[in-house]
Amino acid sequence: MAGGYLVPIALIAIVLACAAIAGIVRRLVRVSLLLTLPIAISVILVSALTRPGETVLLVLGPFDITLEGVDFAGQTLVRLFAISTAIGLFTLSTDPRAFVFDLERRGLSPRFAFAVAATIEAVPALASRAGVIAAAQRSRGLDTEGSPLTRIRGVLPLVGPVLLSSLAEVEERSLALEVRAFGRPGRRQLLWWPPDRPRERVARWLLVAALAGLVAARVLGAWPAIP
Amino acid sequence: MLELRGATYRYAGYAHPVLHEMDLALRDGEIVGLVGATEAGKSTICLVASGLAPLSIGGELRGEVLIDGQPTTRLSVHELAQWVVIGFQDPATQRSGVAATVFEEVALGPMNLGLPVAETLARTRRALATLRIEHLADRHPARLSGGQGQLVAMAGLLAMGPRHVVLDEPTAQLDPEGSKLVAAALRDLAATGAALLIAEQRTDVLDRLCDRVAVVDGGRIVLDGPAAATLEDPRLGGWGVEPPARVRLAGALAARGLPSLADLGWPA
Numbered sequence: 001m002a003g004g005y006l007v008p009i010a011l012i013a014i015v016l017a018c019a020a021i022a023g024i025v026r027r028l029v030r031v032s033l034l035l036t037l038p039i040a041i042s043v044i045l046v047s048a049l050t051r052p053g054e055t056v057l058l059v060l061g062p063f064d065i066t067l068e069g070v071d072f073a074g075q076t077l078v079r080l081f082a083i084s085t086a087i088g089l090f091t092l093s094t095d096p097r098a099f100v101f102d103l104e105r106r107g108l109s110p111r112f113a114f115a116v117a118a119t120i121e122a123v124p125a126l127a128s129r130a131g132v133i134a135a136a137q138r139s140r141g142l143d144t145e146g147s148p149l150t151r152i153r154g155v156l157p158l159v160g161p162v163l164l165s166s167l168a169e170v171e172e173r174s175l176a177l178e179v180r181a182f183g184r185p186g187r188r189q190l191l192w193w194p195p196d197r198p199r200e201r202v203a204r205w206l207l208v209a210a211l212a213g214l215v216a217a218r219v220l221g222a223w224p225a226i227p
Numbered sequence: 228m229l230e231l232r233g234a235t236y237r238y239a240g241y242a243h244p245v246l247h248e249m250d251l252a253l254r255d256g257e258i259v260g261l262v263g264a265t266e267a268g269k270s271t272i273c274l275v276a277s278g279l280a281p282l283s284i285g286g287e288l289r290g291e292v293l294i295d296g297q298p299t300t301r302l303s304v305h306e307l308a309q310w311v312v313i314g315f316q317d318p319a320t321q322r323s324g325v326a327a328t329v330f331e332e333v334a335l336g337p338m339n340l341g342l343p344v345a346e347t348l349a350r351t352r353r354a355l356a357t358l359r360i361e362h363l364a365d366r367h368p369a370r371l372s373g374g375q376g377q378l379v380a381m382a383g384l385l386a387m388g389p390r391h392v393v394l395d396e397p398t399a400q401l402d403p404e405g406s407k408l409v410a411a412a413l414r415d416l417a418a419t420g421a422a423l424l425i426a427e428q429r430t431d432v433l434d435r436l437c438d439r440v441a442v443v444d445g446g447r448i449v450l451d452g453p454a455a456a457t458l459e460d461p462r463l464g465g466w467g468v469e470p471p472a473r474v475r476l477a478g479a480l481a482a483r484g485l486p487s488l489a490d491l492g493w494p495a
Contacts, residue, residue, distance in 0.1 A: 097325065097327060100325075110339070114323075114325060117324075117325040118323070118324045118325050169317075169319075169320045171284075172315050172317065172320040172321075173320045173321075174283075175279055175283060175284070175313070175315070176315060176320060176321040176380075177323065178279065178283050178304050178305075178308070179277070179279070179304075179308050179312050179313055179336075179384065179387070180308065180312075180323075180335055180336035180339055180383060180384075180387060181304075181305035181308050181309075181336055181339035181340050181387070182305075182339055183303075183304055183305055184303075184305035184339055184340060184341065186341055187341065188338045188339050188340075188341050189338055189341055189342060189343060189344055189347060190338065191331070191334055191338060191344060191347060191348070
């Protein structure tokens with residue numbers, strides 16, 4: 001039973017150690033918990049309450065909470081947390097622009113690289129636009145404070161204007177990009193890309209090798225699945 | 228020289244043309260203003276003069292648009308961008324959204340052209356210097372005032388190295404201070420030899436800036452002449468154009484039998 005926990009916990013420990021080096025442990029834990037919590041609740045409810053087993057820990061109405069169910073939920077949760085912390089470490093420690101520039105330097109299409117970078121940068125811009133529209137709507141009497149239901153009712157009228165105003169700008173944005181030769185085929189000459197130090201290259205190849213090894217072990221049956 | 232000869236343009240999906248038999252010529256170093264009521268066709272003229280209509284947005288163009296004698300329809304959009312560029316009224320839509328600094332934003336065009344790094348850096352510095360915004364180079368493009376943002380957008384266009392610049396209401400979203408910044412920059416730009424075509428609602432801006440003004444009504448140029456004389460034409464109101472403040476003030480003084488500004492010793 002414990003074998004199903006060891007590796008995910010070890011991975012979480014490695015990720016948190018990396019996060020500590022980067023100085024982002026608290027942010028990482030907060031983000032990972034936020035990401036994992038909604039799924040965790042459903043996993044606990046479904047697995048603990050409905051998974052069959054021999055050892056009944058607790059009876060809740062028509063449901064038997066079994067040791068096997070709790071164990072399954074636990075193993076799934078640590079795996080979810082391992083995944084969310086790994087993704088969180090990447091997104092919190094990597095400058096999106098540096099990532100995209102590096103991909104482009106290695107051969108990714110400039111237009112695809114731009115699309116990725118623009119999408120990432122669009123989130124704060126959308127949030128800012130939503131804030132402006134919310135302030136305008138509040139000045140016209142829209143109530144966005146109070147109970148959760150009131151807040152939801154207050155957010156819904158904002159969705160349309162935010163999306164429509166974003167869409168209305170699309171043509172002008174596209175033309176503005178075209179005028180600056182965005183559509184020109186071929187590679188472009190970057191002014192800057194992130195440095196690729198030898199130890200980073202070694203770490204990268206080690207990670208790729210470890211990933212390949214783990215996948216092979218799983219496919220060949222050397223790595224057990226969650227029972 | 229940038230020329231429209233007999234240009235008639237119909238947007239894709241429209242039943243009728245929006246521009247009719249338009250003739251317009253811009254000499255190097257000349258600043259020409261376009262003025263007219265809303266929906267008169269000013270923005271369409273800008274899109275046609277820049278070649279984006281029909282190259283990029285489609286539609287049907289009859290007649291010719293020539294840059295130094297060469298038809299724009301023979302060029303691709305990115306080739307055309309090295310001859311003529313167009314700026315729009317909202318600085319926010321002209322930001323790429325991926326640059327962390329103004330310098331990067333302005334350098335985007337030359338980078339897209341695949342120019343060598345040294346050339347890109349030189350063009351970027353030159354564009355910033357022309358518009359006197361070197362001090363903004365390290366700022367984030369999203370955290371600028373409207374006037375500064377518009378100047379950055381213009382610098383991004385200049386870095387393409389165009390011969391001609393078309394601007395569609397560059398001061399529309401700017402306060403008076405921002406408008407002054409942009410107007411001063413445009414004067415400096417024309418002094419480098421670029422031909423400028425500026426569509427504007429604000430006749431005061433055109434009055435201060437332009438050598439020539441063309442009045443657009445119903446997709447046709449109905450009046451084209453020296454800026455001062457054109458903006459004093461009494462028919463402007465009939466075409467939905469408000470004359471500049473000095474013309475309105477002179478008219479109000481005359482209507483009341485009061486001395487003119489010139490008689491009062493007011494500087495021109």
